[in-house]
Amino acid sequence: IPELGVETPQPEELRVELNPISGERPLTAITYRIFQERDLIRTFSIEPHKLLSYLFALEDSYQQVPYHNKLHGADVCQSMHVLLNSSGIKDVFNEFEILAAIFAAVVHDVHHSGLTNPFLIKTKNDLAILYNNESVLENHHVAVAFKLLQADERNIFSNLSAEQMETLRKRVVDMVLATDMAKHKTLLADFQNLLEAKKMSGNDYLTLESYDDRILVLKNLIHCADLSNMTKPLDTYSKWIDRLMVEFWKQGDAERDLGLDISPMCVRSPTTKDKHQIGFINSFVHPLWETWGSLVYPDANTILETLAQNREWHEASLAALTSSTTDNS
């Protein structure tokens, strides 16, 4: 693959265009690089200047909130890229599904307001009215992502056939809507049932025939990427927690000012962080990653070990915190 990912008559010009990206445009830089590395630009005859225009507009449509900003979009896209390379699924998905998965990951939280679905619903936000309280944020994210494609100079899929575009759109909508935490239990249960059935059939690697089976794995994959903070080294992980805490606590302040009940995760207290993290990892994150780990065994072993270490870190700091407070009492 040529250095800039595409044969171009003006390599210098494209290089210049790309250079300013890496500093203040992390989402564009990471996503463009992944498109190059996976040769998606050539496979789907994507015009490089359209890809840059789309990514610039997408990056600028992420709000400047503490956690759900363009860095989170870039992070989930990069995590999706790595997870798609797991040996257990490397040869399962075709290039159309990979294009949809990478695109869904980078757009999945665009224009996030830093508030939760329950908050938007209980404050009767316009978005909650528009989407009838159903996956309000996630419907908004994927609608904004496709709205940005409507401008011709940003339509990176202009060389796909109408039928290819239709399937791509369905996959992206299905994956982004699956990032709604309210769907976690059903999504994981369906995933576990699928793997159970596959194990019964005896063949050692994953064969997925139907669209429903294939998209079910991709939905869990983007959900894993969205919940991958806890599987990262502690120094990275703790930065994500602090960002999310600031975002949740700001919502808590808004709830208090509006005379609403303060959501449990949004209560400002030193033990909130550790208690909620441990509870969240135990009830959501570990079961999901354990199921993913069984699919791509042994590829996810490092991830599972890091997750366990991070949980222990919280348990130790919670013990230290509570013992010190009981001493003072």
Ligand SMILES: CCc1cc(COc2cc(C(=O)Nc3c(Cl)cncc3Cl)ccc2OC)on1
């Ligand atoms: C007080 C801060 C706090 C954080 C938690 C749970 O921890 C985390 C939760 C989430 C988390 O819930 N992310 C999320 C997803 Cl995956 C989908 N829709 C909405 C959201 Cl907010 C993403 C990252 C986390 O830690 C780094 O519980 N309390």
Ligand SMILES: [Zn+2]
């Ligand atoms: Zn989201």
Ligand SMILES: [Zn+2]
């Ligand atoms: Zn997200």
